[in-house]
Amino acid sequence: MSNRIIATEVPESRRLDFMPEAFTPCMMMRAEGLVFHQASLLARSYSGAYWDFFTLSNGGFYLAPRSDRRFEVQVEGNGFEGDVSADAFGxxxxxxxxxxxxxxxxxxxxxxxxxxxxxxxxxxxxxxEGGAILRAID
Structure with a gap:
């Protein structure tokens, strides 16, 4: 039996429930704005995208742009620079x-x-891409 955490994409039929569940109804608009703002700060090439939503088997959540391209991420606060997948970027x-x-x-x-x-x-x-993710958030 594996204890790995599993990510499951939220189906279209449940998309409207995701943001209130992940961020609460009172904060979901603020959170959505923060996602787009943070994405544009972290990747100069980011210019908008359709974002997929994911639930985690440990109760967590995340969002990721639907894209096959990679994102060049730069974090001014810690000097991280790296090329990551759309999933890792999200x-x-x-x-x-x-x-x-x-x-x-x-x-x-x-x-x-x-x-x-x-x-x-x-x-x-x-x-x-855990190593890159952890270095980016360090």
Whole structure:
């Protein structure tokens, strides 16, 4: 029996439920804006995309742009520069978003976003591009 964390793409029929579940109804618009803003900060070549949603078997969530291309990521805060898949880019972006949201003025939401950050980070450790993801968020 494997303890690996499994990512499952959210089907079209459940897309409307994803953002309120992952970020809460009151914060989903803010979170969506943060995703697009963070993506444009991390990859100069990012100019918008259709984003897929994923749930994790450990209770976590993430978003990733639907794309076959790779993204050149630059993180000013830690000097990371690397070429990653769209999936890894989405994980990096989502981790940065959860990291920003842990500063909200609501203890229950801070705990929720902290839990989601750690659930996604645990998945990132197992990801094929885990080393790059971890270096990007360091």
């Amino acid at each position: 994980i990096i972006v989502t981790l940065f978003v959860y990291g920003a949201l842990v500063w909200v003025d609501d203890e229950a939401l801070r705990e929720k976003y902290s839990d989601h950050y750690h659930q996604l980070r645990a998945f990132a450790v197992e990801h094929d």
